[in-house]
Amino acid sequence: MDFRSRRLGYLLAAGTVLGLGACAATPRPFPAQPPMARDTDLRSVYVPCRVEPSKKDPNHIVCAPEAYVSPLVWDAANNSLFRPLARVFAVDPAGEATNVNSFDEVADSAWFTNRMGIRPIGIEELMRGACEPALMLDDENAQDGTWVIDQGKPNGASPGFRVNLPGKGKYMFKADSKEQPERPSAASVIGAAAYHNVGFYTSCEQIVYFKPSVLKLTPGLRFEDNSGIERDFNKAALDKVLDIAAKRGGRVRMQASAWLPGRLIGPFSYDGTRKDDPNDVIPHEDRRELRGGRILAAWLHHFDAREQNSMDSWIADDKKNPDSSPGYVRHYYLDTSDCLGSEWDWDAISRRLGNSYLLDFGDIGQDFITLGIPTRPWERMKRSPGHEIFGYYGVDEFVPDQWKNEYPNPSFSRMSERDGAWMARILSRFTPEMIATLAKMGELSKFDNTEYLAKVLEGRLVKILERYLLRLSPxxxxxxxxxxxxxxxxxxxxxxxxxxxxxxxxxxxxxxxxxxxxxxxxxxxxxxxxxxxxxxxxxxxxxxxxxxxxxxxxxxxxxxxxxxxxxxxxxxxxxx
Known part of the structure; x- marks a missing residue:
């Protein structure tokens, strides 16, 4: 039974109770049946086939949804400017999430799998995250020339390249920045582990330390930089990436992201539905897991939680033919490397991250009315001496229900008290020991940085629990x-x-x-x-x-x- 059918059942049951009020004094809003535990969006469906020429086959047939391209500039402009203006004239009250079952929870779905919210998670499972044993890289014993670079990293803030390992698959390698060494790779691993154990689908992220000699560069590679210009990815380009990366004892530190399974069809949006996915029937802005994700993002300071940092994948029933039907669309969270205190080149923006949108009409209006006299939170932000790699990631100025991401997120903006409390109940299951483990997973060179990170994660979580576990019942x-x-x-x-x-x-x-x-x-x-x-x-x-x-x-x-x-x-x- 899907969510719509279940809600109809509730309404019919309630109507029956009202009609028989003279015979039964006690209302019965819940039928005598177990809560919905598995969403129907995990069922396999067929989608129309089309010809999509490939290099090997000009008549290649694809029976999967088409790839969606999400331009960063358009998404930012749409959610910062056009959507807020449109909502001024819209009659669209933000009600409660619609994919909630009779136990005030969400079912396992193509978006979310209940993990630590319903069962104990051990330290080993916490550390593993989405990494199955077969995906773990043996950087210590890798032989020279066995890690084949077959593609330059196409775009993004972190330079890198793709490595193809026979028997393992493809991995995107990304280097840390010189300005905040070790933080991006640590944030990727810690963030992915947190998102996975909470219940979201994520990629397998790991930190590797390898000898440059294990790499083998495929000749003639090209890549597209952030400006859209195609360039050579040759030895000079590779050396530039390795020079930026952090080092330890002659080994290069990088983040390795395992390639996702299935046929990748572009990011998901935080509103509406995917029209070419028959399973996608609940507007994304009304899904509790996406709304409640705002609290998880606030904990980790994942201000870059936007649709470009997500990915949909068509999971075909026939694993040997990922372009075939039947199958279903699985929705992934990607790239948490901006968590834990990422900074922009402009310090004024870095201070505002988490406190104000890049274009925040509310703050602009308040500054206009008050002539900018009151002290704003970002004016009080300070870096912790000795822990500058975490930028302004701290506890003192953190207010959970006032946290904002980079620019408005349609799902985050519709989060209700119940959505926030649901996520807080899950996050409460991160014990201090688990949080200390997350901090250690960053493999930071300085023990003081690991201790500081654990302290901040614990402090921010305490504030979240105090805000969201003490109003609705915990x-x-x-x-x-x-x-x-x-x-x-x-x-x-x-x-x-x-x-x-x-x-x-x-x-x-x-x-x-x-x-x-x-x-x-x-x-x-x-x-x-x-x-x-x-x-x-x-x-x-x-x-x-x-x-x-x-x-x-x-x-x-x-x-x-x-x-x-x-x-x-x-x-x-x-x-x-």
């Missing part, structure tokens, strides 16, 4: 422990967002009757439910004495079944 992981015992985990208590002594759990039925609660450890607690009767339906309200909002659990006791069935969860907004 209680999650509800499960039935026996026929009449409901248990849950208070994520705010587990992450110690407040003094543990502040948390005290209570429960009552919708009729006001209090229920016994047993406090366990590590934020866990259980509630004793009343005995069931045939066709019983109850609503249990749960509080933790810290968050303003309650969690409402809807439970059935269907005829012929012993014990309760958890049908749905709600987190009512308590207001300001």
């Amino acid at each position: 209680i999650a992981d509800l499960r039935l422990d026996g026929p009449n015992r409901l248990c849950g985990t208070d994520l705010a208590a587990r992450r110690m967002v407040r003094d543990p002594r502040s948390f005290h759990h209570s429960a009552r039925l919708s009729n006001g009757a209090n229920l016994p609660v047993s406090e366990l450890t590590n934020g866990d607690f259980c509630v004793d439910l009343p005995p069931t009767a045939p066709a019983t339906y109850v609503q249990v309200y749960l509080w933790d004495a810290v968050a303003k909002g309650a969690l409402v659990a809807h439970l059935h006791a269907p005829n012929g079944q012993r014990g309760y069935f958890l049908a749905g969860l709600e987190r009512p907004d308590p207001g300001n």
Whole structure:
């Protein structure tokens, strides 16, 4: 059953309850069925075929969506200028996300796979990210001339080249900048691991240290630079890239990004749908994972979260023929190298990143009205002495719900309190040990930089949890422990967002009757439910004495079944 069918079922169920109000006093908004766990956009579909000539076959047939090209200048202008102006005259209230199931979560889909939000993630899995063992490079034992360069890096801020390794596949190698050595590659690996473990599809990112002699340059290569001019990628161009890269003991440090599987068909947009994908039916700006991604981006300072840093891939059922149907489109987040404090050449812009859009009409208007007298956050920004490679990435001036990316993102702009709280519940599962591990994954030369990075990641996360776990209920992981015992985990208590002594759990039925609660450890607690009767339906309200909002659990006791069935969860907004 897809999301639209499920919502229709809810409406029909609610209509039935209203029509039978004289016979049943308790509303039943949730049917007695499990939440939707898998989106139908993972099903294989057919798309029309077309002739798309290739170098090897002028009559090559492609049965996949066409590639979408996203010009950076147009995307920036559209979201900074044209879209805001259009919305002035539009009747388009930003409601709640539409791909949310009956447990206030999102299903596994072509966009998102529930990982740490539903099960424990170990340190080894955290570090692996999207890198399967077969994709890991053995830079220590690589033989001379075995890493074949078959393409120059076409564009982007980081210089690099593509390497083709027989039996491994293709990798894009990118060098760090001289201005912030080691930060871009560290950010790529740490950011990709964070995005992957949260649940997004990402590329496999790893840091490699290799001898220049392992490279073999294919003659006659060309590449297109940022200005669109085609140039030779020869030994001089290669030497220039290697000269920029950081070094350690005669070895070159670079970031290696494994090529994505399938047929690449261009980036996804943060609004609308892909018209040539039959599975793509929910407007992207109304998808919770894309909206809630704003909180993850704020944590990592991923201000460059825009459609050019994403990629759609057609995953054909026939792995030997990636251009064939049936298949489905998978959506990837790419390039987190601008996370953790990337800077522009213009310091005034670097200070504003995260605090103001590049073209921010709200800030322009406020400066005009106030004559620019009030001190703005970016005027207080300071680099941490000794940790300049992280630019202005810090904790003191970070305000989670005021964070902004480079220019408006349609999905981020529509994020609701529920979307932000959903992402915060997932992020709360990053323990201090896991955050320390993320920092170590950057393989930074200076231990002080690793310690500083862990401190900033933890500090920014604490601010996020304080903002988004203390309004709507942070209680999650509800499960039935026996026929009449409901248990849950208070994520705010587990992450110690407040003094543990502040948390005290209570429960009552919708009729006001209090229920016994047993406090366990590590934020866990259980509630004793009343005995069931045939066709019983109850609503249990749960509080933790810290968050303003309650969690409402809807439970059935269907005829012929012993014990309760958890049908749905709600987190009512308590207001300001």
